[in-house]
Amino acid sequence: MQTHSTWLMWALMSAAFAALTAVLAKVGVSQINSDLATFVRTVVILIVLAAFVTATGQWQAPSAITGRTWLFLALSGLATGASWVCYFRALKVGDAARVAPVDKLSVVLVAVFGVAFLGERLSAANWAGVCLIAGGVVLVTWRV
Structure with a gap:
């Protein structure tokens, strides 16, 4: 149970910080170019992480x-950078309350990619949850 509660705590904190990211970024990107905003955010992250890794001796x-680890971390970094550029551009022109849920379609894609490329298995209940997430995104972005 300890392992479950540990990953769950970190995942919930990640969700809370991601929510703050959307709201704070929407305000921050309002007066500048979205690519410059992404750059500023990235520099801040680099500084904070360097301090964290240094402070914890990691x-x-x-x-x-x-080499394999370098390759996959570099590819992950490229994907992250592309995601951030797209996310900030979407926030520049769209509502944070709609942009962030669409961005969370990544949850659906991770499930599909995890099964297709990593050999992970999801139960019927898991797939139902994935479908509900996708349906929720549609409902949140639907303008009535």
């Missing part, structure tokens, strides 16, 4: 990291 020699 630095390790680059040579201790395998």
